[in-house]
Amino acid sequence: MKKFLAFLLFGFMFFGLNAQNKSDLPNITLKNLDGQSVNISEINNGGKPFVMTFWATWCGPCVKEHNALTEVYDDWVEETGVKIISVSIDDARSTAKIKPFVDGKGWPFEILLDVNKDLARAMNVSNPPHTFLFDGKGKIVWQHTGYLDGGEEDLYEEIIKIAK
């Protein structure tokens, strides 16, 4: 059994080394704030980089991160064309609250509801906030867990590296 698992593990790793061309977006459908379905694998930003960040209403650092991103967002869009997609992992207790919460805070991002953490699981997100930077082809080029004050600037440095 153990040997078998080890074999499986190596197998996975071997295949992993060969993973090159595929977009890192899983084939999962979530809803947006209007209740419309969005297939994650079809997300793109017209060839420009985009950010996907996982958060929850009960997560203080996540709310801080979103507030900080809100302040700089207009500048970032103007300079790099980046787009931020914000994925709430709140469960059904908060589904109805997300839209008023987001609007009340004035966050300008595209919000998706990952009510049963399907996307979070597929993207190996354990604890929010967890932020991914994708290049124009949908490949993950950088990711970061947690938010410390000023952390948005480090994200921006990464965006600038890949923005054309």
Next chain:
Amino acid sequence: MKKSLLILAVILCATTLYGQDFLNKSKVSGSFQLDGNYYWEDNGIGITEDKINGEKFGAYGFGKLQYQLGDFSAGMRFEAYQTTPMSGFDARVKGMGVANFFATYDNGTIGVTVGDIYDQFGNGLIFRTYEEWTLGFDNSLRGIRAVFRPCNGVTLKGIYGKQRYYWVSYEEERGLVRGVDGEWDINNSIEALNDAKLKATLGASFVSKYESEPTMEYNGNIYQLPQNVGAYAGRMNLGYGRFGLSAEYARKINDPSFFNNWIYRDGQELLASLSYSQKGLGVVLQAKRVDNMSFKSMRTARQNDLDIGFIPPINYTHTHSLPSMFAYATQPLGEMGVQFQVNYTIPKKTALGGKYGTKLAFNYSQVNDIKRDSIMVDGVNTLNMMGTKGYTSPFFAIGDKMFYRDFNFEIEKKISAKWHLTLMYINLYYDMETIEGHPGAEAVKAHFAFGEAIYKINRKHSVRLELQHMWDNVGKNQEVDPLYEEYYVKRGNWMAFLLEYTIAPKWFVSVADKYNYGNPIADNRDHYFTGSVGYIKDQTRIALSGGRQSQGLVCVGGVCREVPASSGVSITITTSF
């Protein structure tokens, strides 16, 4: 188990042998987490050698691997829980093995998953399987799921299987769970309505559990039990411009169980919300009613074991360390609640908004019991009596007993490029008797004040200071009946502080103390002092902390997780690839 892994491996090999092109398209990812604790004796907070029982070291870890190739994906999760009495986990989570594996094929129209399934129907009222690592909770369904999307906007789902019950073999006795769900997103499915202002989604689901035993004997009486228990739910979600209305209603046929004291009453639940929002303002009103809705795949299951349905609490979730000690737990046997929340941002460059704007939030939540009227049978009051219909309950009548009430107000303001302030007031009513199951315990009627200041030294360096105070209705001089001393562990006034220094995006270090200075029992007037240090590199995070930890949701260094009470040192490592 071995068989299923073999199947998984065969599928993997088959697909990879198919060609080099496939190899290039395959993708492997995964994640890993390890929590290690070393506990020591701390008589000050009642942690004696007996309680530790020689098990000073606790470790909990999981490793997850996922494989994706086009429309095919597969994965597994290995878990190891070396729990100790101090860890706060249910003793049954102890063990290790591959707790979860799955293989999915989904081409957009048809999807099939075999293995351990996480999913939910609607809000999850009659079906939700999920996993919460920090709680040791996992009610995944081992079986099969099929999803069919015949046309735009229509999704049909079917599930069939048995739920995870800690490490108990799936061969052992427990119910079968079967269910179907349909959802119709009207705007998406009818082209002429694609851009209509009114957005509507309708859904319906049916779930049934089957248990083979048709009778139960208790005290010489034979009780006939339903082998099949059906539950159904209907839901709608409407949006019209700035307004939103959503509701879900569920009903379950009689389902006598240990949890409801073996009464033969149908269960029902309603969850509804109305919202209004525009840029800078969001208002939401929610209501719910739960009546006898514990739905488990084994009649004798206790606590949170083998839940098929999920009853969402609707109250505000507190994250600050003092109020989070008094978190509400839903009462599946019956509760009625409302929740009202307003979020408002005073715009930038106005007198009150200042240069950066000011964020305000107000929240009111209240949860009461439902009203239960007795049923008289041959002159006998059968209220909640085993083997009877239990009670009747008028739908709109609110029970006298209040379980929980919270109103809070928060103001958050960036003062300048350097300073950021948050202030919060919380008024809480917490019925300890019901929520913690302490018969006769005095309810908590407390006020909390919270203040946080962040000073940004420069681009990377910041200092954060958090101060909290709790005023409890139980005073320092209140006499406590020695029989009920355990009810007073966290009562009386508290004060707390947290000082954190962060160097973005990698380092954080903090010291914190919670001091129960107003506890009526002198021995309980304890400090809970902790120190933490952590390092984050991309998606890897290592945190080390030491001191006394009381139970609650703890957020340090940018991440929140729920931790049990302890005294000692702990390390947490998380990463993904």
